[in-house]
Amino acid sequence: MAEGIAVDTHVLRLSSRLGLAQSEVASKVEEQLMVLVPRDRWIRTTDLLIFHGRKTCGARQPACGHCPIFTLCRFEGRHVLAHRVG
Numbered sequence: 001m002a003e004g005i006a007v008d009t010h011v012l013r014l015s016s017r018l019g020l021a022q023s024e025v026a027s028k029v030e031e032q033l034m035v036l037v038p039r040d041r042w043i044r045t046t047d048l049l050i051f052h053g054r055k056t057c058g059a060r061q062p063a064c065g066h067c068p069i070f071t072l073c074r075f076e077g078r079h080v081l082a083h084r085v086g
């Protein structure tokens with residue numbers, strides 16, 4: 001059983017953009033995610049956020065136009081980025 005949720009740079013960024021946590025501090029984000037997510041899904045949640053951060057929601061150029069969770073996202077710039085050409 002997991003002892004916590006690993007919060008790396010991808011998890012930190014995605015947690016903020018998706019509105020899952022409200023902090024810039026990894027330990028605070030972990031605490032908020034641990035309340036939100038059932039314990040048996042902590043490892044899977046970390047894996048999914050990292051995967052999505054690597055494949056779609058990059059730090060500099062998130063691919064909002066191709067994002068499968070666009071409607072769940074709380075990132076303010078997502079609508080502009082979804083219509084960006086190039």
Ligand code: SF4
Pocket residue numbers: 017018056057058062063064065067068069070073074075078081
């Ligand atoms: S809509 Fe954009 S900012 Fe939101 S999760 Fe998807 S890629 Fe990231």
